[in-house]
Amino acid sequence: MPDFRLEDAAGGIAIGVDEAGRGPWAGPVSVAACWLDRTRPDQIPEGLDDSKKLTAARRADMFARLTHGPHLFNLTHVDVATIDRIGILKATLAAMAEVAAALAAQMQQAGHDAVTEVLIDGNQMPPTDLPSRCVVRGDASSLSIAAASVIAKHSRDMVMTELDKTFPGYGWAQNMGYGTAQHRDAIDRLGITIHHRRSFAPIRRYLESEGKPVDRGDPVA
Structure with missing residues (x-):
C-alpha cells in the first residue's frame, strides 16, 4: 500500500x-497533480491506492473527497489533436510539467511554502524546472501519486462516458477507449471518429486499409 x-x-x-x-485508441x-494536506488525516481517503486497483465506485468516492476537501489539485485533459501532432509521450510529459507548475502556483497563492519535490509516476522526466x-x-x-492517479483516472472515465453518449456504439463507457474486442468490432x-488517435498503429x-487519409481532424465518412 502507498504511504x-x-x-x-x-x-x-x-x-x-x-x-x-x-x-487507449480514443x-x-x-x-x-495533487498535494495532500497531512494536517487533516481524517480527510485522506482510507484505502487510497493505485487507481487501477480500485473499483469505479471507490474511485468516484475518493475523487469527491480529494477534490472537495482541504487538499489541492490540478488537472488537464490533452486532446487527440495534440497527441497526434507531437506523440503520446511528449504530450503526456508536457501535461505533467503543466499541472505540476500550476499546482505549485496554486499552493503559493494559498499561502503554502514552495514545492520542494514533484513525485512523478514512471521513468520519464517531464520538462520542468521544479x-x-x-x-x-x-x-x-x-x-x-496515488491521489493524482485517482483524480486523473476518474475524470478521464467521466469524459469517455460523456463521449459515449455523443458517439454511441463504440462502448466507450465500458472500454474507456482501449482496444478491446468490442471497440475493434x-x-x-x-x-473512425474525431476522437480516435490516428497516430496509433491500429487506427x-x-x-490505410480503407484508403483514408491519416492526418485529417474531421470525421471520416
Whole structure:
C-alpha cells in the first residue's frame, strides 16, 4: 500500500503527478497533480491506492473527497489533436510539467511554502524546472501519486462516458477507449471518429486499409 515515505524523504512540500489514458485508441490522456494536506488525516481517503486497483465506485468516492476537501489539485485533459501532432509521450510529459507548475502556483497563492519535490509516476522526466523525481510504479508507493492517479483516472472515465453518449456504439463507457474486442468490432462497423488517435498503429492501419487519409481532424465518412 502507498504511504508517505517518499514525501517524508523529499522534506517540505511534495506533490504527486500521474496520468491516465496513455494506451487507449480514443479519447484524451488525462494528467493530474495533487498535494495532500497531512494536517487533516481524517480527510485522506482510507484505502487510497493505485487507481487501477480500485473499483469505479471507490474511485468516484475518493475523487469527491480529494477534490472537495482541504487538499489541492490540478488537472488537464490533452486532446487527440495534440497527441497526434507531437506523440503520446511528449504530450503526456508536457501535461505533467503543466499541472505540476500550476499546482505549485496554486499552493503559493494559498499561502503554502514552495514545492520542494514533484513525485512523478514512471521513468520519464517531464520538462520542468521544479525539483522532481521519477518513481516507477509510484502510484503503488506514494499516497500523493496515488491521489493524482485517482483524480486523473476518474475524470478521464467521466469524459469517455460523456463521449459515449455523443458517439454511441463504440462502448466507450465500458472500454474507456482501449482496444478491446468490442471497440475493434465497432470500428469495423462504424469507422473512425474525431476522437480516435490516428497516430496509433491500429487506427493508422485501419485508415490505410480503407484508403483514408491519416492526418485529417474531421470525421471520416
